[in-house]
Amino acid sequence: MSETSRFRSLEDGHGALKGAQTAWDMLSEEQMQKHITTGCEELDAILGGGIHCKEVTEVGGVPGIGKTQLGIQLAVNVQIPVECGGLGGKAVYIDTEGSFMVERAHQIAEGCISDLLDNTAHRLKDFPACPERLQPNSFLANIFYFRICSYTEQIATINYLEKFLEEQKDVKIIVVDSITFHFRQDFDDLALRTRVLGGMSLKLMRFAKKYSLAVVLLNQVTTKFVEGSFHLTLALGDTWSHACTNRIILYWNGNDRHAYIDKSPSLRSATTPFLITGKGIRNATSHCKRVRMM
Amino acid sequence: MLPGIEPLNPLLHLPAQKLTLGCPVLDRLLRGGLPVGSVTEIAGESAAGKTQLCLQLLLAALLPPSSGGLSAASLFIHSEFPFPLRRLRALSSSSSAADPLDHIFVAAAHSPDDLLSLLATADGLLARPPTHLPVRLIVVDSIAALFRSDFDNNPKDLKKRSFLFFKIAAKLKEQARRFGSVVVVTNQVVDVVGFEEGANGQRVGNYTSLWSSGRRVCPALGLSWANCVNTRLFLSRKDEVADDGGSSRTRRWMQVVFAPHLPEASCELVIVREGVCGIEPQSRRTMAGHATSKRLAMASLDVT
Numbered sequence: 001m002s003e004t005s006r007f008r009s010l011e012d013g014h015g016a017l018k019g020a021q022t023a024w025d026m027l028s029e030e031q032m033q034k035h036i037t038t039g040c041e042e043l044d045a046i047l048g049g050g051i052h053c054k055e056v057t058e059v060g061g062v063p064g065i066g067k068t069q070l071g072i073q074l075a076v077n078v079q080i081p082v083e084c085g086g087l088g089g090k091a092v093y094i095d096t097e098g099s100f101m102v103e104r105a106h107q108i109a110e111g112c113i114s115d116l117l118d119n120t121a122h123r124l125k126d127f128p129a130c131p132e133r134l135q136p137n138s139f140l141a142n143i144f145y146f147r148i149c150s151y152t153e154q155i156a157t158i159n160y161l162e163k164f165l166e167e168q169k170d171v172k173i174i175v176v177d178s179i180t181f182h183f184r185q186d187f188d189d190l191a192l193r194t195r196v197l198g199g200m201s202l203k204l205m206r207f208a209k210k211y212s213l214a215v216v217l218l219n220q221v222t223t224k225f226v227e228g229s230f231h232l233t234l235a236l237g238d239t240w241s242h243a244c245t246n247r248i249i250l251y252w253n254g255n256d257r258h259a260y261i262d263k264s265p266s267l268r269s270a271t272t273p274f275l276i277t278g279k280g281i282r283n284a285t286s287h288c289k290r291v292r293m294m
Numbered sequence: 295m296l297p298g299i300e301p302l303n304p305l306l307h308l309p310a311q312k313l314t315l316g317c318p319v320l321d322r323l324l325r326g327g328l329p330v331g332s333v334t335e336i337a338g339e340s341a342a343g344k345t346q347l348c349l350q351l352l353l354a355a356l357l358p359p360s361s362g363g364l365s366a367a368s369l370f371i372h373s374e375f376p377f378p379l380r381r382l383r384a385l386s387s388s389s390s391a392a393d394p395l396d397h398i399f400v401a402a403a404h405s406p407d408d409l410l411s412l413l414a415t416a417d418g419l420l421a422r423p424p425t426h427l428p429v430r431l432i433v434v435d436s437i438a439a440l441f442r443s444d445f446d447n448n449p450k451d452l453k454k455r456s457f458l459f460f461k462i463a464a465k466l467k468e469q470a471r472r473f474g475s476v477v478v479v480t481n482q483v484v485d486v487v488g489f490e491e492g493a494n495g496q497r498v499g500n501y502t503s504l505w506s507s508g509r510r511v512c513p514a515l516g517l518s519w520a521n522c523v524n525t526r527l528f529l530s531r532k533d534e535v536a537d538d539g540g541s542s543r544t545r546r547w548m549q550v551v552f553a554p555h556l557p558e559a560s561c562e563l564v565i566v567r568e569g570v571c572g573i574e575p576q577s578r579r580t581m582a583g584h585a586t587s588k589r590l591a592m593a594s595l596d597v598t
Contacts, residue, residue, distance in 0.1 A: 062520070146302070
């Protein structure tokens with residue numbers, strides 16, 4: 001078959017398959033894909049711009065490494081006004097462990113706003129309404145917060161989001177902190193647990209695609225005893241691993257926090273240091289090691 | 295029966311209240327004290343001051359919010375015996391509340407299942423407090439003692455143990471949330487042998503290693519349990535012999551190992567008759583403060 005006729009048959013097939021896209025459509029859509037900055041430029045870089053909308057990203061790491069910090073940072077950064085290069089969106093934060101602290105979210109919002117005012121002042125002066133929106137309390141009000149105390153509440157909340165997202169079109173990120181905590185107890189029926197987790201992950205993937213938002217799932221790590229020694233793995237990894245498009249591991253490298261792209265359909269594995277400051281997640285200072293390509 | 299699901303505005307609906315530790319220096323370290331709606335772990339070796347600090351918290355809870363308290367009663371679940379009644383009585387004599395001991399409920403737990411059934415019963419206590427004060431502080435002293443004997447070090451038992459951690463933690467977090475309580479759990483420490491060995495070699499938190507009494511240690515119950523608490527504080531001690539080779543004294547510290555709202559920080563402290571007190575860092579001390587700290591240093595009695 002010649003090149004042109006091959007192309008034509010694709011076109012003919014296009015109308016008959018309602019809802020299908022050509023590869024060209026998908027490519028141009030991907031190039032317009034929105035990202036949410038993490039606050040750390042080098043992490044954004046190895047992520048190909050930031051956390052991707054329309055995709056599910058898992059973030060794993062040990063307690064205290066900064067998963068919740070990143071979750072809150074993203075719930076704040078999604079709100080960066082369009083005029084300043086952001087999405088101007090809102091956030092859903094599903095807190096399953098009680099880690100979300102208002103005072104810290106307030107600090108992170110303040111830090112984001114202060115950096116915006118410093119870095120994009122030239123853009124902001126053309127949009128006088130901006131400064132009123134740029135208040136930490138407004139940022140907090142744009143986070144739809146859910147506190148979950150059991151796995152049944154978690155399922156019910158994700159089901160509730162079905163209708164909620166239909167009405168709140170501004171939501172551009174869903175953070176679940178953490179996705180597995182309530183599933184790490186003893187389940188009489190492990191098959192049920194797998195089905196429930198699978199169902200949840202499918203729903204979340206659907207939300208990501210349907211509403212063009214980012215889904216970020218924070219996950220704990222556990223030690224798995226394999227072949228006589230302990231290995232660090234993500235909790236419930238076997239039931240979960242297929243559900244996420246991207247996976248970032250946060251870890252300690254000596255005294256420095258690092259982020260590592262563990263899974264991505266389009267990005268190479270790479271690692272970068274990052275800092276947690278009073279203002280939130282930021283680039284490690286320039287004298288730190290450069291981004292390493294694996 | 296599930297409560298109605300509804301999104302909340304964090305600013306309006308999340309608690310920001312903290313429970314004072316009874317010492318302004320320690321409160322400053324923790325940005326106000328222990329947060330409501332959250333589980334704080336206090337880890338340390340024997341006689342590091344964990345129980346002492348807990349007793350102090352029981353009394354602090356009775357204070358009005360204007361003094362950093364919760365105007366609340368407490369539930370103290372202990373797994374170490376005997377319950378330190380004499381020490382509590384001694385501390386309570388300086389409490390401003392009338393009949394403080396009437397508002398402290400004490401129960402003993404001998405196993406993880408004991409603790410779970412106590413917590414289930416506690417729902418009733420929390421929902422319908424027997425005295426006019428709500429119960430808003432729950433202390434478990436210690437979580438480690440509950441798991442000492444029943445579990446061996448094989449993967450199957452560790453898995454079983456881990457399930458119980460998450461069940462207990464989920465229950466405590468639910469109660470912290472539903473009743474607006476502060477939950478404190480104390481934990482023991484184990485020696486870390488070698489570096490990067492086994493599950494205990496994994497760095498958790500702000501410090502590459504934690505030290506107490508000259509030994510490298512880490513909180514017991516492993517990475518699993520570490521995933522179950524929101525905030526981890528570490529109490530350490532070190533016996534120092536004075537330069538003249540004569541007297542020895544015990545120095546103590548509190549370190550923030552991890553917390554969602556606190557940066558890495560540490561503070562030296564002393565245990566005196568009045569309780570656990572933080573020592574102002576050298577640079578902040580005024581002349582008057584210097585005199586006080588000298589008195590504290592001289593009065594640094596180990597209350598055991």
